[in-house]
Amino acid sequence: VRASHTLNTIQNEFGIQLPYVKKVKSSLEAIFGIETQQYKLYTGNNTILNNYASARLANVYTNAKWQYSAFAKLYLLGEAAGTYAIDASAGRTIRNTNIAVHFRQNLMEAPYLMQQYASNFYGWQNNFKNQFNTTLGASLSISKIKTQLAFNNITMLNHIYYIDSMLVKQATNGIIILQLQGRKEINYRKWNATVDAILQQAN
Numbered sequence: 001v002r003a004s005h006t007l008n009t010i011q012n013e014f015g016i017q018l019p020y021v022k023k024v025k026s027s028l029e030a031i032f033g034i035e036t037q038q039y040k041l042y043t044g045n046n047t048i049l050n051n052y053a054s055a056r057l058a059n060v061y062t063n064a065k066w067q068y069s070a071f072a073k074l075y076l077l078g079e080a081a082g083t084y085a086i087d088a089s090a091g092r093t094i095r096n097t098n099i100a101v102h103f104r105q106n107l108m109e110a111p112y113l114m115q116q117y118a119s120n121f122y123g124w125q126n127n128f129k130n131q132f133n134t135t136l137g138a139s140l141s142i143s144k145i146k147t148q149l150a151f152n153n154i155t156m157l158n159h160i161y162y163i164d165s166m167l168v169k170q171a172t173n174g175i176i177i178l179q180l181q182g183r184k185e186i187n188y189r190k191w192n193a194t195v196d197a198i199l200q201q202a203n
Contacts, residue, residue, distance in 0.1 A: 007112075008038040026068075029056045035078075039112055048112070050078030067091040067100070083107045083130060096144040104135040110160050114168045128170050132157040137179075146185035153178060177202045 015031035030053070037048045054073040059066070070088040075081050084107055091100030110128040137152035154177040163169045178201045186193040 007040075010036040010038075026057060026059045031055070035080075037112070046112075048079050050080045051076045052080075065093050067093070067098075080109050083109055091139075096142060098141040098143075099138070100141075101138045102135070105133065107132050110170075114160055124168075126168065126170075128160055129158045131160060146187070148181075148183040150181040151179065152181070175202060 011033055013031050013033040015029060018028040018030075033052045033054065035050045035052065037050075039046045039048070052073055052075045054071070056069075056071045058069040068088075068090040070086075072084070072086050074084045086103070086105045088104075089100055089102035091098055108131050110126070110131065115126050115128060116124070134155045135152055137150060139148065139150040141148045156171075156175040156177070159171040159175055160168060161171070180199045182197045184195045186195065
């Protein structure tokens with residue numbers, strides 16, 4: 001099978017950053033972007049142009065009692081129009097302990113090469129629905145004992161995946177993933193070690 005596929009992505013962004021707001025110790029940034037994707041396929045070339053707007057809000061001092069950040073990105077024009085990404089988190093530090101919650105959600109189109117593929121042997125053209133993913137989680141960090149715990153609930157709708165090395169399929173049922181993560185830092189004299197563990201269950 002002979003197939004040559006390359007992707008070049010060019011992003012041009014124009015943005016403004018509002019002055020630091022002393023009362024709430026935060027900054028706000030707004031961006032308008034132009035995204036150009038150039039695909040070189042076995043059957044020819046294709047160029048996709050998308051426009052998006054994004055905004056980011058965050059507190060400036062990471063050692064403050066309250067920490068928060070938020071990011072949003074929305075595609076306005078192009079094949080990706082209507083898709084978006086949201087990422088928000090908030091946390092509170094009490095003595096040596098930090099408690100935080102986070103929320104992530106995105107609606108994204110199928111990757112181009114999962115929608116279309118061609119070689120000298122075979123090809124396909126799919127019409128997949130947009131993928132929709134949501135993550136809701138919480139974390140606990142105790143600096144005194146150098147230990148971190150985190151829990152995530154991930155919901156995936158219209159998930160797209162490879163069923164073998166080439167063929168692609170879209171899930172008809174939603175996928176729910178539960179994750180429990182832990183991290184422990186161990187320091188002994190000149191020796192340092194980090195132990196990570198994750199327990200995951202999917203329906």
